[in-house]
Amino acid sequence: MVVGIIGAGACGLAAATVLEQAKIKYIILERNNKPGSKILASGNGKCNIMNMENMSLNKELIAFLKANSCPTYFDLEGRVYPLSNSSKTILNVFLDNISKENLKTNELVTKIVKKDSCYIVNDYKFDKLILATGSSANIVLSKQSLCYDYLSSLNIRLTELKPSLVGFKVKEDVSILKNNRFKVEVSLYNDSKLIAKENGEIIFKTDGLSGICVMNLSYYYNHLKELKDPYLRININPSFSYNQLKSLKYAFPDNTYLYFKDKDIHNLILHIKDTYDIKDAQVICGGISKNDVNIDYSLKLDKNIYVGGELLDEDFPCGGFNLSHAFRSGFIIGENIKNEIYHRI
Ligand SMILES: Cc1cc2nc3c(=O)[nH]c(=O)nc-3n(C[C@H](O)[C@H](O)[C@H](O)COP(=O)(O)OP(=O)(O)OC[C@H]3O[C@@H](n4cnc5c(N)ncnc54)[C@H](O)[C@@H]3O)c2cc1C
Secondary structure (H helix, E strand, O other), X not given: OEEEEEXXXXXHHHHHHHHHHOOOEEEEEOOOOOOOHHHHHHHHHOOOOEEHHHHHHOHHHHHHHXXXXXXXXXXXXXXXXXXXXXXXXXXXXXXXXXXXXXXXXXXXXXXXXXXXXXXXXXXXXXXXXXXXXXXXXXXXXXXXXXXXXXXXXXXXXXXXXXXXXXXXXXXXXXXXXXXXXXXXXXXXXXXXXXXXXXXXXXXXXXXXXXXXXXXXXXXXXXXXXXXXXXXXXXXXXXXXXXXXXXXXXXXXXXXXXXXXXXXXXXXXXXXXXXXXXXXXXXXXXXXXXXXXXXXXXXEOOEEEEEEOHHHEOOOOOOOOHHHHHHHHHHHHHHHHHHHHHHHHO
């Protein structure tokens, strides 16, 4: 019995640690020359692995980090990071718990052939598969389809893929504000109804805006059933009074006060044209539908294929929720395969 894990990211590596411990044979096939590129990119290189809000869901990750003496801390917003403040630490904890010879890099999977009850993937033959290829978020356009192309050979369907945790392009001309940052309270409206409100820093681009608070709003935007004149209402420097800000030329960076001169800075309305592209997004909204997956993460159309992490149509706001979901699903898939194999014996 050999398990093939496609993708050496958070989900694939978490699953591999369980199989390794259970002495179940496995091979990880990773298309890049190194594993865990998104783990390394996460949280600006600090790796925001989970959130205080969902600690109870992450027992496996917490136990794993504890067993490996990897201390963590949380910030004022409940975001959990490794004490080292380095995502390399998190990647290394996982790599130290798998056999290096089982990790095969530069192994892009473009096709999987089912033959008898086995799966032929590149030059390997597997009895079970874990699909952990993540998403095309933050990947250059020419390589985006490579995350998903192989799924059609297994007749696996995807829901619509939309960039999420990403900035918005707006209809108004904001080019004069480009590269300037403001502390704001920003609200998303659709069909004149308030959908969500966030506080934080925004940064303007030539044709729109970004920043963690805006990225979080893109999560809610993507989950709207119907878009009806969506707009952002921005309250700039909400803790300062209107008069304080209007009278002070030096309250705004450079010449941006000229833009705000004839505007209500506590009620700036920007109409949403679209989100920025997939290559600018942190995650993807969409993937393999939960309806096509059993509770143990196996596929309904083939019980020997498991799917986890961002490849699933499950996305979350910023704050460690996406990474922890990928780790959690990987640990659970590993446990389920372990239980199935030992139960059978
Ligand atoms: C810039 C950035 C910052 C982020 N910050 C955070 C954060 O702070 N907190 C948080 O919770 N989330 C964050 N995320 C999201 C988080 O990183 C992902 O949700 C998470 O890594 C997904 O894990 P995964 O295992 O599903 O996929 P991945 O980690 O993407 O792993 C998939 C692996 O599969 C490989 N692969 C893909 N296709 C193939 C193929 N066809 N053949 C072989 N291999 C393949 C990939 O190269 C990759 O190594 C961030 C994302 C980005 C882009």
